[in-house]
Amino acid sequence: MAQVASSKEPILKVVHLKKYFKVSLGVVRAVDDISFEIMPGETFGLIGESGSGKSTTGHVIVGMYAPTSGKIYYKGIDISVPAPKRPRQVRKEIQIVFQDPASSLNPSKTVFDIVALPIKLYKGIKKREELEDEVARLLELVELPPEYYMYRYPRELGGGEKQAVAIARALATEPSFIVLDEPTSALDVSIQAKIINTLINLQRKFNLSYLFITHDLGLARNFTTRLAIMYLGKIVEIGPTERVFKNPLHPYTQMLLSAIPVLTEEEEKLKPRGIASRGEIGSPMNPPPGCRFNPRCPFANEACRKILACIFLSCGLQCRKPCI
Amino acid sequence: MTEPHSQRVYLRRRRLSRRYESLKRAWYYFKKSPLSLIGLGIVSLTIFIALFAPYIAPHPESAGLYMNFEEAYQPPSWKHPFGTDAYGRDVFSRVLFGFRYSMMLAAVVLSLAAPPGIILGLIAGYYRGTWIDMLIMRIADIFIAVPPLVLALAICSVLTPNIFNAMMAVTLMWWPWYTRLVYNMVSSIRNEYYVIALELLGAKKSYIMFREILPNCLGPILTKLTLDVGWVILIGAALSFVGLGAQPPTPDLGTMVAEGGQYLPTYWWISVFPALAIAFIILGFNLLGDGIRDIFAATER
Numbered sequence: 001m002a003q004v005a006s007s008k009e010p011i012l013k014v015v016h017l018k019k020y021f022k023v024s025l026g027v028v029r030a031v032d033d034i035s036f037e038i039m040p041g042e043t044f045g046l047i048g049e050s051g052s053g054k055s056t057t058g059h060v061i062v063g064m065y066a067p068t069s070g071k072i073y074y075k076g077i078d079i080s081v082p083a084p085k086r087p088r089q090v091r092k093e094i095q096i097v098f099q100d101p102a103s104s105l106n107p108s109k110t111v112f113d114i115v116a117l118p119i120k121l122y123k124g125i126k127k128r129e130e131l132e133d134e135v136a137r138l139l140e141l142v143e144l145p146p147e148y149y150m151y152r153y154p155r156e157l158g159g160g161e162k163q164a165v166a167i168a169r170a171l172a173t174e175p176s177f178i179v180l181d182e183p184t185s186a187l188d189v190s191i192q193a194k195i196i197n198t199l200i201n202l203q204r205k206f207n208l209s210y211l212f213i214t215h216d217l218g219l220a221r222n223f224t225t226r227l228a229i230m231y232l233g234k235i236v237e238i239g240p241t242e243r244v245f246k247n248p249l250h251p252y253t254q255m256l257l258s259a260i261p262v263l264t265e266e267e268e269k270l271k272p273r274g275i276a277s278r279g280e281i282g283s284p285m286n287p288p289p290g291c292r293f294n295p296r297c298p299f300a301n302e303a304c305r306k307i308l309a310c311i312f313l314s315c316g317l318q319c320r321k322p323c324i
Numbered sequence: 325m326t327e328p329h330s331q332r333v334y335l336r337r338r339r340l341s342r343r344y345e346s347l348k349r350a351w352y353y354f355k356k357s358p359l360s361l362i363g364l365g366i367v368s369l370t371i372f373i374a375l376f377a378p379y380i381a382p383h384p385e386s387a388g389l390y391m392n393f394e395e396a397y398q399p400p401s402w403k404h405p406f407g408t409d410a411y412g413r414d415v416f417s418r419v420l421f422g423f424r425y426s427m428m429l430a431a432v433v434l435s436l437a438a439p440p441g442i443i444l445g446l447i448a449g450y451y452r453g454t455w456i457d458m459l460i461m462r463i464a465d466i467f468i469a470v471p472p473l474v475l476a477l478a479i480c481s482v483l484t485p486n487i488f489n490a491m492m493a494v495t496l497m498w499w500p501w502y503t504r505l506v507y508n509m510v511s512s513i514r515n516e517y518y519v520i521a522l523e524l525l526g527a528k529k530s531y532i533m534f535r536e537i538l539p540n541c542l543g544p545i546l547t548k549l550t551l552d553v554g555w556v557i558l559i560g561a562a563l564s565f566v567g568l569g570a571q572p573p574t575p576d577l578g579t580m581v582a583e584g585g586q587y588l589p590t591y592w593w594i595s596v597f598p599a600l601a602i603a604f605i606i607l608g609f610n611l612l613g614d615g616i617r618d619i620f621a622a623t624e625r
Binding site: 062063064083084088091096098099100103104105106107108109114117118121122169173 | 516517518520521522523524525526527536539540
């Protein structure tokens with residue numbers, strides 16, 4: 001059973017992670033003490049409204065900037081430093097696909113140039129023919145026929161095709177963990193499905209682990225195995241996707257699920273306890289005292305303004321383990 | 325399983341054909357505006373005259389210290405289309421040589437001022453918010469704060485007034501504008517995800533700056549270069565006009581306007597034709613610059 005135990009070792013471990021940004025008016029607490037673990041081969045969802053700190057979490061993990069405090073471990077190696085200071089071997093293992101495909105590809109480079117660069121840097125292939133072979137292989141993985149796409153410029157591609165190129169670039173270093181920062185939020189619904197399918201196929205093929213950042217609950221339900229709900233820099237609920245959707249514990253999760261638009265009465269009845277959404281997400285510069293969600297919570301009382309934890313959750317607000 | 329990729333033919337593989345294609349597209353947007361075409365015509369003519377002045381001038385000897393008092397002060401005629409000046413020199417020939425000096429001034433000044441200006445702007449923009457940015461941009465601000473003509477006047481009056489010092493003076497006041505232009509573009513491009521992706525990959529900073537960011541700044545740089553040719557010529561002419569640039573008998577357009585000024589209005593042709601030539605060159609480069617700007621505005625969309 002030793003093998004089973006080792007496969008339970010998390011690929012990524014985030015412990016008490018904080019990321020504060022100093023701005024002219026004060027301090028933005030984008031990520032405020034969150035912890036979670038991602039297992040090999042799983043898709044971990046990070047859900048939240050804009051401003052909840054979910055993208056910042058992804059950016060800290062890939063090393064765009066150092067965390068204010070807390071630790072990130074990749075396969076047990078401490079990587080709580082910006083990317084340039086990480087071991088080369090680890091840097092190639094962790095890749096990211098950005099939200100905006102238009103901005104993630106250099107408009108003056110061809111698809112070949114864009115995808116070949118990480119290959120040059122990490123595999124030491126220099127010859128043009130060999131690079132073309134490698135780029136072609138990657139383009140086929142993301143279902144872009146290389147004969148047609150190899151020497152195209154980003155402006156000649158559609159949003160979904162651009163995002164596919166960005167995925168190919170992320171795959172070029174043969175990573176085992178990819179942060180997907182709202183990879184489909186800028187795409188049409190029809191193309192979303194295609195990109196998600198590509199990602200699922202790639203995951204099966206290479207046993208990839210994903211951190212999937214999104215605000216789309218439907219997508220999260222279909223795509224993730226476990227997820228964490230973020231609100232104002234804190235994780236309010238964490239657990240297996242199935243459980244969270246069937247039996248949401250935190251009032252915020254309940255509110256989010258109630259807000260999913262449905263067509264029929266039957267579907268409406270399937271929803272958990274209906275909580276009408278009210279108010280908007282607060283400011284991460286000046287978070288409310290006590291439970292971050294209390295100004296919008298229908299069940300809030302005096303105690304909620306004093307204790308950081310939500311009184312509804314027996315296991316507490318900042319629970320690090322799945323509740324059920 | 326799959327056939328070797330290297331035996332496949334990739335669509336539009338050849339770079340030459342891609343380049344030809346983008347040139348064709350550029351020409352399509354450019355020729356939409358007749359004014360741009362006029363600009364291109366004027367600029368081509370200007371460059372042609374500047375290169376071949378000695379061969380096309382009817383009286384090339386007029387360019388130097390030539391005197392023929394029998395023919396002095398002649399109004400425009402078939403023999404002397406722009407008339408003759410106080411020494412009997414053919415104004416038309418001198419104007420043709422004047423194109424030469426003006427273009428040389430612009431070429432020297434811009435090729436000295438633009439590259440360091442662009443590189444400094446690139447570095448300052450890439451390191452935005454650090455002390456490198458502060459240092460470079462504050463120095464640029466100091467140069468920008470001094471009115472350009474005043475700085476050039478000061479330099480030229482302290483040193484010996486000649487065409488070399490005039491060029492140095494104009495260069496010194498010109499580079500910060502390129503720094504500013506590139507700085508503004510780079511500081512927004514450096515936040516694009518593709519730059520961040522390269523940094524995460526660990527690409528060299530010099531590679532990111534010069535090979536990834538700089539090509540995306542070329543449109544505005546090229547536009548500014550073209551427009552600046554006109555302005556540099558104007559400043560050079562102004563310096564010559566007040567006697568701090570090229571010295572007589574150099575057939576510099578500004579010097580000629582100044583020399584001819586004392587004979588106005590009776591012998592108007594001595595200074596009016598060189599002045600018109602200056603206006604002609606500046607107009608040409610401005611129209612061409614607008615056309616180039618239109619190309620990049622259209623292709624960036």
